[in-house]
Amino acid sequence: MPSPSAPRRTARPVLALVAACVTLAALVLPSTAVLAAPPNTPPGTPSAPDKPAEDNQEKPEKPEVWTGYPGTNTAHDTYGYPWPAAPDCNEASIGSGCVNDGLGFFQGQCTSWVAYRVSQRNGVAFSNWYAGRHWGNASEWAKVAKGAKIAANKVPAPGAIGWYARGHVSYVESVNTDGSVVISEMNTDGHNGFVVHTVYPGDSSWPDKFIHVADVVPVDYTAPEAPGDPSARSVKGGVRVDWSKSADDLGTTGYTVRRDGIVVAETARPGWTDRRASAGQPYSYSVTAHDAAGNVSAAATTRLALGTRAPARLAAPYLKGTAVSVAMGDATVVCGLRGGPRDQRVGCTRRTPRGPELVRAGREVGWGTETSRTFVAGRDGKVWFCRDVAAGGRSAHACLPFDLATRSWGFDRRDRYRPALDRVTWLATTNGPAACGATGDRATCSVMGQQGWHTPKRADRALPGDPLSRAFVPTRDGVAFCRVVSARAACAELGTRGGWDKDVLAGRDVAHGRWVTGETGPELVAATGRGRVAVEVDPAPRTPKRTLVHRLS
Incomplete structure (x- = not known):
């Protein structure tokens, strides 16, 4: 549809179901050019011409007739739109009876409604010359907003302008918790129609972008900066992860900590102690910051150095x-x-x-x-x-x-x-150093002995268990692969015979904790420090039987 500067047309174009909004050029006369109406008559109603009086003959009084269409009347009665009887004119032609609304737009058009609503509710003197720019047709608003450094994105907000690439604008009245928005819009039918309705993402009435001139409730669409200076170090009873505070324009609300890619904590302050990290294990920690709007920063990553x-x-x-x-x-x-x-x-x-x-x-x-x-x-x-x-x-x-x-x-x-391997845990055995890790969900170790390096088969009989509970623990004769399986402490040993033994299980309803080397074998210490489950996997000489020890303290 042409802009206000286009040549005058003599024939009115056919309007689509949802008409494109066209602005009024600066040369159009202001709204004071509307014909005067008699008192107590809705604005926009033309005055009747003077008629000669008839001899004492009274005619029945005719009802008042509104010259506009019900849409602008509804907007006036509901939201105070100043032009309740805007003429249904050919908005594509300046001389077709369209009237300036005083803001540089045609009365009854979508641009006029949005300019009025933004000025009324948002407290911004919005017009066709806002921010020193000529906003023009509705189809141009996103481009004009970008040039004026006004945010235009996919994030709805109360008070934002809904923009449609086809050449239409609406006003966001509210944003619902289910992701839908309530919008008000005018000239939806090409005849000053007005409607307030709820739209959902994917609907034909869902805006292509939201222009944030001055939102009623500011929306934070900027992600926080990544947490700075991340570090991890072994401390008594776990691993201490520290980082510096993340910056955000409206403030961060918390941090998410991941160990080896798995979420282990949500905390509101920088720094957290992992009480479930087992001794002697290498870990990779990443921290992201988030704000109240759900924006998430880039991850800051650190590794726990062994030793x-x-x-x-x-x-x-x-x-x-x-x-x-x-x-x-x-x-x-x-x-x-x-x-x-x-x-x-x-x-x-x-x-x-x-x-x-x-x-x-x-x-x-x-x-x-x-x-x-x-x-x-x-x-x-x-x-x-x-x-x-x-x-x-x-x-x-x-x-x-x-x-x-x-x-x-x-x-x-x-x-x-x-x-x-995904990651390597180094341990000391009676034969020499051992490099242990996992290939997928299965454990494997390479042990250096007098005859060189020896790599047994994977511990295929050992159940994977909870990924966050896995650890390799030195035993008297070798290495144990330990974890929590179905709420029980479980360890499979790589013994002196060079192969993996079956799982040894201990305890019931065991909570995930940290593995340490105990007096009799691996021990699982609850994160609270109040419970302890010991799993004895060391065999007696020439006795393949394993002894189970369950101790709570």
Whole structure:
């Protein structure tokens, strides 16, 4: 449909069921050009011409006739629309009887109604020249709003303008909890029709966009910034995850914490302690912020570094954040990374009567993948620097020993390349370091012994259990794969015979907690710290039978 600046047409075009709204050009006369009406007559009713008086003959009084259409009358009676009898004119032609509404639009058009309603309810002097822009036809409003830096998006809000690409605008009266909105709109039939109704996403009357000139209730459609400086560290009884406060224009309402991609907590403040994180396990934590409107920020991710962070005074010789304390019986050794990306080295510091002594590896040592490398306290008086070394999309386990007795570094012992695990948990066994993880829902471990690396079959007989409860726990003779299965504590052991045994179950109605190494075997400690279930999986010599121990304290 043409804009107000189009040439005059002599023939009126055929109107569609929902007519496009056309603005009034600035040259059109104001609304004061309406013919004067007699007192007590609805505005817009033309005055009757003077007639000669007849001789004392009275005629029955004729009812008042409204020259407009019922739509503008309804809008006037319901919302105070100032032009109750707007003429049903050819809005495509300036000289067809259309009247200026004083806001730069034609009376009875959708643009006139929306301009009036925004000015009335939102308290904004909206007109065809709002924000220094010529708004023109309804079809142009989204483009004009963008140029004026006024938000136009898919988010409805009370007081927003509903915009339709076909050339129509409506006004959002309210937003319902079920996602529908109540809109008011004029000239829906091409004859000043007016309607207030509820529309749902996908309806033909659902706006293509919502223009937020000045919403009655501000809608927050901006997501918070990602939480900053995320970190994770082992603490007594769990893992402490910290991050800095997220910024948002209207404020954040909370944070969602995920461990290895699974939601574990909702918290209103930065920082949270994971009381269900098992000891000695590598975890990846991500934190997102959300606001009251449901907008979600990008995720901030951190990983729990294996090992205990070394004191600052002993960590000085190593790269920042890489030094860890390794407990070797009654002694403590501090180990970490040295050198740089082009000269990768490691070292360990041990205490002597003469003070701390730093022993460096005499050759370059590949650091391996960041998420897998750690220092493992062996049961043979050695500290092992273990990690995954990637090559061609596959990985190999590698461990380098540091002998405390001789204060010397040995040589790398590498496993053959195989598909990488989702994540690697390093443990010390009686045979040597073990790299454990999961392939899908099944556990597997590679153990380094005197004859090299040995990888048994997956623990296919062990039920997957709760993903958040899974942990690998060292036992007297090997490694146990533990988790909660059907509200029972369950562990399957990779023993000295080199294979996985059947699950050992203990307890009833067991709540998810954290796994630790107990006196008799793995123990599941409830998150509250009040309950404890012990599962003894260590066999007596030459006795394959397992003993179940259920203890609550």
